[in-house]
Amino acid sequence: xxxxxxxxxxxxxxxxxxxxxxxxxxxxxxxxxxxxxxxxxxxxxxxxxxxxxxxxxxxxxxxxxxxxxxxxxxxxxxxxxxxxxxxxxxxxxxxxxxxxxxxxxxxxxxxxxxxxxxxxxxxxxxxxxxxxxxxxxxxxxxxxxxxxxxxxxxxxxxxxxxxxxxxxxxxxxxxxxxxxxxxxxxxxxxxxxxxxxxxxxxxxxxxxxxxxxxxxxxxxxxxxxxxxxxxxxxxxxxxxxxxxxxxxxxxxxxxxxxxxxxxxxxxxxxxxxxxxx
Numbered sequence: 229x230x231x232x233x234x235x236x237x238x239x240x241x242x243x244x245x246x247x248x249x250x251x252x253x254x255x256x257x258x259x260x261x262x263x264x265x266x267x268x269x270x271x272x273x274x275x276x277x278x279x280x281x282x283x284x285x286x287x288x289x290x291x292x293x294x295x296x297x298x299x300x301x302x303x304x305x306x307x308x309x310x311x312x313x314x315x316x317x318x319x320x321x322x323x324x325x326x327x328x329x330x331x332x333x334x335x336x337x338x339x340x341x342x343x344x345x346x347x348x349x350x351x352x353x354x355x356x357x358x359x360x361x362x363x364x365x366x367x368x369x370x371x372x373x374x375x376x377x378x379x380x381x382x383x384x385x386x387x388x389x390x391x392x393x394x395x396x397x398x399x400x401x402x403x404x405x406x407x408x409x410x411x412x413x414x415x416x417x418x419x420x421x422x423x424x425x426x427x428x429x430x431x432x433x434x435x436x437x438x439x440x441x442x443x444x445x446x447x448x449x450x451x452x453x454x455x456x457x458x459x460x461x462x463x464x465x466x467x468x469x470x471x472x473x474x475x476x477x478x479x480x481x482x483x484x485x486x487x488x489x490x491x492x493x494x495x496x497x498x499x500x501x502x503x504x505x
Contacts, residue, residue: 234262234318234319234320235257235262235263235264235265235300235318235319235320236253236256236257236260236262236263236264236265236319236320236321236322236323237253237264237265237266237267237312237315237316237319237321237322237323238250238253238254238264238265238266238267238322238323238324239267239268239269239308239312239322239323239324239325240266240267240268240282240283240286241268241269241282241308241325242268242278242279242282243325245325245326245355245357246286246324246325247286247289247325248325248355248357249323249324249325249326249353249354249355250264250266250286250289250290250323251289251290251293252323252353252355252494253290253321253323253353254290254293254294254297254299255293255294256321256323256353257294257297258294258296258297259389259390260320260321260389262297262320263297263298263299263300264290264294264297264298264299264300265299265300265301265302265315265319266283266286266287266290266299266300266301266302267283267301267302267304267311267312267315268282268283268301268302268303268304269304269305269306269307269308269311269312270303270304270305271305271306271307271308273305276303279303280303283301283302283303284301287299287300287301308340309340309343309344309347312324312344312348313344313347313348313349316344316348316349316350316352317349317350319349319350320350320351321350321351321352321353322344322348322350322351322352322353323352323353323354323355324340324341324344324352324353324354324355325354325355325357326341326354326355326356326357341354341488342485342488345469345484345488345497346469348499349499350499351382351496351497351498351499352496352497353464353494353495353496353497354488354494354495354497355494356491356492356493356494356495358492358493361461361462361463361493362463363463364392364461364462364463364493365387365392365393365394365395365443365461365462365463366383366386366387366390366392366393366394366395366462366463366464366465366466367383367395367397367455367458367459367462367464367465367466368380368382368383368384368394368395368396368397368465368466368467369397369398369399369451369454369455369465369466369467369468369483369487370396370397370398370426370429370468371398371451371468372398372425372429373468373470373500374500375468375469375470375481375498375499375500376429376467376468377429377468377500378468378498378499378500379466379467379468379496379498380396380429380430380433380466381433382466382496382498383396383464383466383496384433384436384437384440384442386464386466386496387440388437388439388440390463390464392463393440393441393442393443394433394440394441394442394443395442395443395445395458395462396426396429396430396442396443396444396445397445397446397447397454397455397458398422398425398426398429398444398445398446398447399446399447399448399449399450399451399454399455400418400419400422400446400447400448401448401449401450415448419446419448422446423444423446426444426446427444430442430444445458451483451486452482452483452486452487452490455467455483455487455491456486456487456490456491456492459487459491459492459493459495460492460493462492462493463493463494464493464494464495464496465487465491465493465494465495465496466495466496466498467481467483467484467487467495467496467497467498468481468484468497468498468499468500469481469484469497469498469499469500470483470484470500484497
């Protein structure tokens with residue numbers, strides 16, 4: 229679990245997308261009473277001077293925006309993914325811009341942000357190009373797995389810090405491409421079973437901080453589509469990191485990967501081991 233002594237780390241690359249993510253990270257560091265460390269990874273010695281100027285420019289903006297937060301900077305040499313994953317081991321949160329390092333567009337999201345979210349030791353937040361909203365709930369997707377329980381705890385803490393409503397979403401659907409549609413009475417039965425399961429999952433966090441207003445939503449459909457829809461009015465969407473085929477830490481789960489690419493609001497990916505803050 230992350231501690232206040234560990235900083236929030238934000239990746240910077242000179243693009244507006246990374247500057248926006250750094251501003252979000254500065255505000256989150258203030259809410260956590262933590263320091264902020266801005267890291268730019270430079271893999272070209274010719275651009276060393278540019279890298280230094282870029283990170284200091286963002287640092288100055290963050291200090292102006294959140295003067296109560298201690299802001300440090302670092303220019304690291306090496307590969308962006310490797311260096312950011314390495315720094316995640318000493319961070320309570322790692323924040324990235326959705327457009328990726330180097331100013332590339334959506335294609336690089338799969339190459340940097342998804343890879344970092346897969347291998348980072350701490351939770352990772354990817355800030356989209358849309359201006360993050362300052363109103364609306366924190367939304368978390370759960371499915372009863374240990375990973376989603378970690379995500380639920382992270383989301384509950386985030387909602388408490390933001391004084392926001394927590395919306396806990398569980399989505400179910402008929403399993404398999406060849407599965408037939410359930411009869412109405414069976415559909416109602418499954419809906420009720422999932423509702424009971426969701427109530428049990430949220431009971432623990434309700435007891436932790438009763439002041440956090442919690443709402444449970446059970447939908448039938450596709451998890452990615454439902455969470456993307458929920459993200460339109462949210463200030464943060466939280467999902468668990470899940471391996472594919474049991475190889476946790478090798479692949480990012482399909483739901484997490486899907487919402488990283490398409491959600492409107494910032495997305496937090498929380499591993500099922502390590503920090504939950």
